[in-house]
Amino acid sequence: MWKFIVRRLFVTFPQILLLSIIVFLMAEMMPGDALTGLIDPNIDPAAIEAQRERLGLNDPWHIKYADWVSGLVQGDLGQSFRFKMPVSDLVGQRLLNTFWLSVATLIFTYAIALPLGIISGRWNDTWGDRLITGYTYVGFAAPLFITALVMLWVFGFQLGWFPTGGSVAPGLEPGSWDYFVSKVQHLLLPAFSMAVITTVSTVQYLRSEIIDTKQKDFIITARAKGAPESRVYNRHIFRNSLVPIAAFFGYEITGLIGGSIFVENIYGYPGMGQLFLDSVLLRDFSVVTVVVLIFGIAAILGALISDILLSIIDPRIRIK
Amino acid sequence: MSEELVKIQNLKTSFRIKDDYYAAVDDVTLSVNKNEVLAIVGESGSGKSALAFSVMGLHNRAKIEGDIYFKDQNIPKLSPAKLNQMRGDDMAMIFQDPLTALNPLMTIGDQISETLFLHNKNLSKEKRRERVIDLLNQVGIPRPEYIYDQYPHELSGGMRQRVIIAIAIANKPELLIADEPTTALDVTIQAQILDLIRELKEDMDAGVILITHDLGVVAEMADRVAVMYAGQIVEIADVHSLFENPLHPYTRSLLNSVPNADEVQDKLHVIQGIVPSLQYLPRKGCRFASRIPWIDESAHEENPEMHEVRPGHFVRCTCHSQFYFPEENKEEHSDGIS
Numbered sequence: 001m002w003k004f005i006v007r008r009l010f011v012t013f014p015q016i017l018l019l020s021i022i023v024f025l026m027a028e029m030m031p032g033d034a035l036t037g038l039i040d041p042n043i044d045p046a047a048i049e050a051q052r053e054r055l056g057l058n059d060p061w062h063i064k065y066a067d068w069v070s071g072l073v074q075g076d077l078g079q080s081f082r083f084k085m086p087v088s089d090l091v092g093q094r095l096l097n098t099f100w101l102s103v104a105t106l107i108f109t110y111a112i113a114l115p116l117g118i119i120s121g122r123w124n125d126t127w128g129d130r131l132i133t134g135y136t137y138v139g140f141a142a143p144l145f146i147t148a149l150v151m152l153w154v155f156g157f158q159l160g161w162f163p164t165g166g167s168v169a170p171g172l173e174p175g176s177w178d179y180f181v182s183k184v185q186h187l188l189l190p191a192f193s194m195a196v197i198t199t200v201s202t203v204q205y206l207r208s209e210i211i212d213t214k215q216k217d218f219i220i221t222a223r224a225k226g227a228p229e230s231r232v233y234n235r236h237i238f239r240n241s242l243v244p245i246a247a248f249f250g251y252e253i254t255g256l257i258g259g260s261i262f263v264e265n266i267y268g269y270p271g272m273g274q275l276f277l278d279s280v281l282l283r284d285f286s287v288v289t290v291v292v293l294i295f296g297i298a299a300i301l302g303a304l305i306s307d308i309l310l311s312i313i314d315p316r317i318r319i320k
Numbered sequence: 321m322s323e324e325l326v327k328i329q330n331l332k333t334s335f336r337i338k339d340d341y342y343a344a345v346d347d348v349t350l351s352v353n354k355n356e357v358l359a360i361v362g363e364s365g366s367g368k369s370a371l372a373f374s375v376m377g378l379h380n381r382a383k384i385e386g387d388i389y390f391k392d393q394n395i396p397k398l399s400p401a402k403l404n405q406m407r408g409d410d411m412a413m414i415f416q417d418p419l420t421a422l423n424p425l426m427t428i429g430d431q432i433s434e435t436l437f438l439h440n441k442n443l444s445k446e447k448r449r450e451r452v453i454d455l456l457n458q459v460g461i462p463r464p465e466y467i468y469d470q471y472p473h474e475l476s477g478g479m480r481q482r483v484i485i486a487i488a489i490a491n492k493p494e495l496l497i498a499d500e501p502t503t504a505l506d507v508t509i510q511a512q513i514l515d516l517i518r519e520l521k522e523d524m525d526a527g528v529i530l531i532t533h534d535l536g537v538v539a540e541m542a543d544r545v546a547v548m549y550a551g552q553i554v555e556i557a558d559v560h561s562l563f564e565n566p567l568h569p570y571t572r573s574l575l576n577s578v579p580n581a582d583e584v585q586d587k588l589h590v591i592q593g594i595v596p597s598l599q600y601l602p603r604k605g606c607r608f609a610s611r612i613p614w615i616d617e618s619a620h621e622e623n624p625e626m627h628e629v630r631p632g633h634f635v636r637c638t639c640h641s642q643f644y645f646p647e648e649n650k651e652e653h654s655d656g657i658s
């Protein structure tokens with residue numbers, strides 16, 4: 001298993017390198033740059049051109065890429081032209097916010113998916129299963145942003161159970177207990193509204209996987225040994241049904257990135273998703289590039305974690 | 321007379337298809353003695369596995385009528401707890417497909433160990449491991465300590481079938497059901513596995529129900545043979561009577577279908593057709609009548625019953641007395657039928 005994990009890690013580095021090149025080239029190909037929007041008829045075009053030259057905006061792409069990467073490695077993510085501050089300062093706190101939002105969403109996702117999938121799969125075609133399957137259909141049909149808006153309106157504004165914006169109440173001392181509690185409170189609603197939608201695919205996956213595993217020959221073997229039903233499920237069916245769920249984890253992370261863009265904007269939650277949308281709209285490409293790169297790395301790491309989980313659960317994977 | 325171990329009476333196992341139940345095992349009565357191999361033969365779909373699963377109580381959606389007496393219990397009437405107590409302990413089953421019958425995520429050792437644990441919670445982990453190693457040795461698996469920690473995908477089909485046998489015999493069952501234990505294996509391994517089953521039967525004085533398509537296996541292994549067609553037993557006899565004097569047209573066709581190097585193979589000596597699927601099975605009259613249309617209808621009984629033609633040799637329906645293979649073959653191979 002360790003051999004597999006080490007080998008898998010070796011694949012991850014070239015993946016990230018390739019990602020950085022693609023992201024960089026895409027940023028380069030975008031029409032205009034940070035100065036385009038500043039064009040004021042009163043400014044001499046020659047002066048703008050000189051400014052471009054000074055900023056290195058006219059260099060060939062590989063030089064710019066090398067500059068960019070060596071900057072990244074030293075923690076210099078570039079300068080945001082719009083916010084007039086280093087991108088690293090802009091990203092720092094937001095990355096953490098999004099990280100915690102994602103963790104909370106994942107916890108909710110699996111806290112919902114595992115029991116529902118298991119109930120639905122074990123007792124398929126009962127009224128409980130029909131209810132759960134009904135929910136997954138609704139979850140597939142309902143767009144995330146509508147659900148998030150409705151939840152914000154109901155639980156945030158109407159019932160007032162949760163804060164309706166930001167990531168923490170103002171005026172609290174970072175590191176204090178109250179600060180922590182406030183952070184969690186700000187997380188719950190966006191995380192939950194994202195989870196109720198993203199979880200449906202996992203519920204369906206788990207359900208069909210359990211129904212499938214139930215009829216496998218080795219389950220009959222287990223029964224023929226005299227294993228009681230509870231043991232047949234816990235030892236044999238569930239574990240085998242988790243294999244594709246682990247494989248699905250990587251996609252779950254990618255889905256989370258997309259979801260965070262909607263949810264953070266709806267909840268005014270200062271995270272990467274919000275920053276992404278803002279900087280795209282403002283054409284702040286140095287920020288967009290960094291955000292896309294971070295999203296990409298998150299997706300690659302998601303796939304990595306997925307494969308490691310798989311290798312822990314399924315001995316057949318370890319050989320390859 | 322040897323001692324009776326299992327007594328199946330009027331067993332009817334029905335599956336639900338759409339809104340109706342259709343019997344896949346229809347009014348089967350038979351018994352298995354201690355230290356006896358009862359072979360059940362019949363083509364695909366005749367209900368052999370459905371019968372075996374009924375005895376093991378492994379059907380979860382079928383309707384089971386009739387009685388299966390074993391060790392003073394009636395299996396279809398048992399509570400799940402009592403049934404689990406007997407399965408894997410008093411009775412065990414060897415499955416048809418060694419490639420799918422083992423849990424891919426559990427080590428070989430753990431899978432054998434589980435059945436020991438389930439029936440003896442007091443056995444220490446170390447003792448269980450020792451016993452598993454013993455069992456692996458017993459079924460002829462080399463390097464058992466090493467194999468203990470292997471996963472099924474790391475073993476060949478023959479080795480996996482041995483593991484399945486080790487699971488089945490772990491608690492020394494009195495009744496062993498083997499559902500086509502060798503179909504998935506090549507010939508040399510087949511012979512080894514059969515030897516293994518025979519040894520176990522003798523060592524443990526167990527009754528064995530051996531399900532197979534292969535009449536060669538029957539000749540080699542069985543004490544008695546039951547021939548099944550479309551959910552019913554059509555003929556049952558000790559192995560010698562059956563091979564020397566097959567009566568039912570279906571049995572005669574089966575025996576003719578055995579590849580034999582000395583004789584010219586003639587497809588027409590084998591009755592063509594397949595077992596109809598459950599929904600379209602004629603439930604009245606002789607079930608085999610549609611496959612031997614050249615036999616006059618009056619030859620069949622209205623409600624075919626088992627007739628004891630010789631002591632211990634039973635055949636269903638009266639049609640066997642008037643049965644012949646179609647004319648054109650009879651002339652060419654008049655010496656082919658015994």
Ligand SMILES: Nc1ncnc2c1ncn2[C@@H]1O[C@H](COP(=O)(O)OP(=O)(O)OP(=O)(O)O)[C@@H](O)[C@H]1O
Nearest residue numbers: 335336344363364365366367368369370371597598
């Ligand atoms: N769970 C089930 N639901 C519905 N029909 C079933 C079920 N299991 C078996 N059958 C049907 O019952 C009949 C007998 O099946 P069974 O598996 O017992 O045949 P078999 O004699 O074991 O055949 P084979 O030699 O192919 O294993 C078949 O027509 C089959 O389609």
Ligand SMILES: [Mg+2]
Nearest residue numbers: 368369370499
């Ligand atoms: Mg079968």
